[in-house]
Amino acid sequence: MTTKTVAPLLPRCGFRRQVSLGVRPSKESLNPFHWSMLRSQRSANMANKFGIPQEVEARLRQKFKLCAYCRLPMQEHTGVKGSPRDKATIEHLNLDGPFYWAKGLKEEDLVLCCGSCNSSRGQKILIEWFASEYCKQKGITANTVADEVKQYLGR
Numbered sequence: 001m002t003t004k005t006v007a008p009l010l011p012r013c014g015f016r017r018q019v020s021l022g023v024r025p026s027k028e029s030l031n032p033f034h035w036s037m038l039r040s041q042r043s044a045n046m047a048n049k050f051g052i053p054q055e056v057e058a059r060l061r062q063k064f065k066l067c068a069y070c071r072l073p074m075q076e077h078t079g080v081k082g083s084p085r086d087k088a089t090i091e092h093l094n095l096d097g098p099f100y101w102a103k104g105l106k107e108e109d110l111v112l113c114c115g116s117c118n119s120s121r122g123q124k125i126l127i128e129w130f131a132s133e134y135c136k137q138k139g140i141t142a143n144t145v146a147d148e149v150k151q152y153l154g155r
């Protein structure tokens with residue numbers, strides 16, 4: 001019996017087609033494995049995505065061992081794929097930007113928060129987010145967040 005090369009099965013979702021067309025795939029069009037693959041690629045590039053100088057990032061990591069919002073301990077998870085809930089992520093307090101160091105982003109505009117809070121906040125204004133179910137359940141309010149966040153709110 002000869003071994004024949006079997007044609008690869010067609011992908012069961014739109015991953016390959018969308019990537020080859022250069023379209024940014026949406027979560028709905030992908031199976032969970034491909035989606036997590038794309039997500040981990042994005043977070044792997046995260047470190048200097050915003051052009052933040054290394055010493056500033058190191059200082060932030062020193063300062064924020066706890067999530068700026070929920071105050072739970074965070075881990076760096078260097079080299080870990082995906083976004084664990086307690087992964088320390090860079091958080092822009094001001095959603096109007098600037099988002100890039102070269103465009104005027106400042107250290108006081110940045111905190112570190114856990115992956116869980118980061119994805120829950122998403123694009124919400126802080127005050128609106130504090131009113132969310134997530135913040136209510138975790139007891140996150142304008143009075144419980146890190147001083148850096150309070151200072152931002154008072155600016």
Ligand SMILES: [Zn+2]
Binds near residue numbers: 070071116
């Ligand atoms: Zn958190």
